Amino acid sequence: MWYQSRTAGLVWRQGGMSLRLPLGAMLWALAGGSLLLLLLGLCLMAGDTWLAPADLLSLWRGEAPPWLRLLVWDIRLPRLLTGLGVGAVLALAGSLLQAVARNPLATPDLLGINHGALLAVLAGLWLGNSPLLGGALLAGLGASVTLLLLLLLCGRGLQGHRLVLMGLGLGIALRAAGEMVITQLPLHQAASVYTWSLGSLLGRDWSAVQQVSLGLAVLLPLARWLGQPLTLLRFEPALARSLGVRLLPLRWLALLLAAASAGLATALAGPIAFVALMAPVILQRLAPGTRLPLVRSALLGGATVMLADTLGRVILPQGELPVGVICTLLGGPFLLWLLWQAPPDKE
Amino acid sequence: MQLEVSELQLGYDRLIVKRLSLSLSAGQLMILIGPNGCGKSTLLKSLAGQLPPQQGEIRLDGTPLTDFSPRALARRIAYLPQSPLAPDGLRVRDLVAYGRHPHQGLFRQWSAVDEAAVEQALADTDLSELADRRLEAISGGQRQRAWLALALAQQADLLLLDEPVSMLDLGHQLEVMELVHRLSRQGRAIIMVLHDLMAAARYADVLVAMRDGQLVAAGKPAAVLTPERVAALYDVQAQILTAPGDGSPVVVPVLGQRSEIRV
Numbered sequence: 001m002w003y004q005s006r007t008a009g010l011v012w013r014q015g016g017m018s019l020r021l022p023l024g025a026m027l028w029a030l031a032g033g034s035l036l037l038l039l040l041g042l043c044l045m046a047g048d049t050w051l052a053p054a055d056l057l058s059l060w061r062g063e064a065p066p067w068l069r070l071l072v073w074d075i076r077l078p079r080l081l082t083g084l085g086v087g088a089v090l091a092l093a094g095s096l097l098q099a100v101a102r103n104p105l106a107t108p109d110l111l112g113i114n115h116g117a118l119l120a121v122l123a124g125l126w127l128g129n130s131p132l133l134g135g136a137l138l139a140g141l142g143a144s145v146t147l148l149l150l151l152l153l154c155g156r157g158l159q160g161h162r163l164v165l166m167g168l169g170l171g172i173a174l175r176a177a178g179e180m181v182i183t184q185l186p187l188h189q190a191a192s193v194y195t196w197s198l199g200s201l202l203g204r205d206w207s208a209v210q211q212v213s214l215g216l217a218v219l220l221p222l223a224r225w226l227g228q229p230l231t232l233l234r235f236e237p238a239l240a241r242s243l244g245v246r247l248l249p250l251r252w253l254a255l256l257l258a259a260a261s262a263g264l265a266t267a268l269a270g271p272i273a274f275v276a277l278m279a280p281v282i283l284q285r286l287a288p289g290t291r292l293p294l295v296r297s298a299l300l301g302g303a304t305v306m307l308a309d310t311l312g313r314v315i316l317p318q319g320e321l322p323v324g325v326i327c328t329l330l331g332g333p334f335l336l337w338l339l340w341q342a343p344p345d346k347e
Numbered sequence: 348m349q350l351e352v353s354e355l356q357l358g359y360d361r362l363i364v365k366r367l368s369l370s371l372s373a374g375q376l377m378i379l380i381g382p383n384g385c386g387k388s389t390l391l392k393s394l395a396g397q398l399p400p401q402q403g404e405i406r407l408d409g410t411p412l413t414d415f416s417p418r419a420l421a422r423r424i425a426y427l428p429q430s431p432l433a434p435d436g437l438r439v440r441d442l443v444a445y446g447r448h449p450h451q452g453l454f455r456q457w458s459a460v461d462e463a464a465v466e467q468a469l470a471d472t473d474l475s476e477l478a479d480r481r482l483e484a485i486s487g488g489q490r491q492r493a494w495l496a497l498a499l500a501q502q503a504d505l506l507l508l509d510e511p512v513s514m515l516d517l518g519h520q521l522e523v524m525e526l527v528h529r530l531s532r533q534g535r536a537i538i539m540v541l542h543d544l545m546a547a548a549r550y551a552d553v554l555v556a557m558r559d560g561q562l563v564a565a566g567k568p569a570a571v572l573t574p575e576r577v578a579a580l581y582d583v584q585a586q587i588l589t590a591p592g593d594g595s596p597v598v599v600p601v602l603g604q605r606s607e608i609r610v
Binding site: 003006011013016019020023162234289 | 392396397417418419420421422424425426427428431432433434435436437440441443444445446449450453454455456457458459461462465478479501579603
């Protein structure tokens with residue numbers, strides 16, 4: 001049976017079971033999803049060779065010439081989809097870290113976690129010769145170890161500015177270590193690795209799409225499942241506990257998911273900054289609700305990386321700007337704005 | 348509901364509460380008083396199951412608190428920390444709805460009981476009319492009542508309130524104290540920390556005075572609040588008047604006794 005609750009919106013109840021249907025959030029996600037498809041089409045057309053809608057249509061009908069099929073199916077589409085997935089995973093990592101640390105500045109890039117993942121993959125390259133894209137596990141490990149190190153450095157307090165400042169310091173050190181490893185690599189390897197270390201989606205193929213969609217299929221439902229108790233972390237810990245939240249396992253699980261997400265994103269696209277900061281913060285401003293907007297943040301994060309990557313492909317007359325550079329160009333001012341308008345001393 | 352605290356010792360590095368025993372039954376309003384740092388808030392936190400005893404025991408209906416899972420405990424005990432902060436953009440009813448969290452699950456997201464409990468909590472706190480307003484848009488007293496409604500929606504039979512009126516002016520303070528008193532008359536057991544001795548004396552069924560982590564006195568307000576006791580608790584010379592109306596004790600400090608402290 002369907003009920004309209006004044007508190008919970010649309011609810012379906014049967015026997016002892018009751019499910020909420022967050023209609024507003026679903027409409028948002030639906031609208032965002034449709035917009036995303038439209039954007040995907042536009043991004044497919046953009047590039048060195050601009051395509052017309054008719055080209056896409058002919059591709060759809062299977063009447064396209066081989067060069068067009070190659071360009072769209074083998075080059076542009078997998079790259080765009082990887083960007084989409086990477087952005088979504090980054091936004092997820094950001095949402096989780098922000099919720100646990102109760103600080104919007106707690107994101108995998110500002111806390112140095114992405115750079116930990118980067119260093120792990122680079123070290124793998126240097127020591128053995130593990131492939132760049134096969135480094136997802138290594139990157140996840142690097143991200144987890146960095147997070148653990150950060151927690152150790154911070155002592156027991158997970159919250160407040162200390163965490164962010166420590167993370168900034170750790171990130172700088174890890175970045176430097178990464179650059180040191182790059183200088184030790186053979187020249188032909190170092191060049192492509194350097195681009196990747198700036199955050200780049202150049203040459204991502206369907207195997208990358210496969211990895212990121214597999215990752216999303218695991219990480220997103222798990223994060224959603226933690227969503228409700230994570231929402232309660234927006235209150236002070238004593239109140240969340242008083243409402244029956246087991247703080248310790250919740251925090252560890254959320255951090256583990258965040259590290260896995262950040263590792264996956266970094267393995268596939270290098271350390272892309274600020275997406276994990278922007279997407280959740282924008283959504284929480286636009287649609288403050290009773291739950292963390294995890295899915296919608298992921299959609300926005302995906303759209304951001306995809307658009308930034310496309311922008312990087314077309315903005316220069318020759319060559320391209322790595323997506324990481326574009327995101328940093330956009331994200332820097334956003335961070336300044338966030339710091340500027342924050343109420344003084346909220347702690 | 349029967350709460351038994353026996354020989355409780357609490358602390359972190361050093362002892363904060365020492366060998367403290369008390370008991371409370373349903374329908375009683377117990378108010379904790381004492382100077383800053385005397386261990387009142389620590390005691391309350393421990394009663395909420397958030398600080399395990401170093402020694403001694405807290406039993407709820409005969410079962411030690413440490414035997415409850417966090418969710419099970421949240422269905423029995425609601426704890427409101429001092430001046431809690433809410434995230435932005437919540438309506439009053441959204442805040443209250445969070446109180447249902449310990450009763451919910453993956454496939455039990457919003458039952459008829461949840462709905463009824465929220466409406467009842469809103470009605471009990473006189474907030475039904477304001478339920479769709481945002482928390483930022485209501486007065487401090489109303490907001491404090493909304494927090495109480497959150498605790499009520501938990502449908503716990505023991506409420507623990509840490510200085511729920513400390514930030515409120517006289518009118519709003521009265522509004523919240525009357526509500527707390529009414530809730531206890533409806534059968535809930537309530538323990539609250541209060542700094543205002545006059546309000547404490549007026550509303551408490553049991554007044555508990557603490558100093559240096561130890562129980563100094565517990566009982567009816569008129570029996571607890573004597574000039575000697577006030578001096579022992581706060582190092583303040585005071586006279587005790589009797590309030591017109593209900594005859595509750597009113598503590599009036601003697602003027603000029605701390606004149607060695609100059610501004």
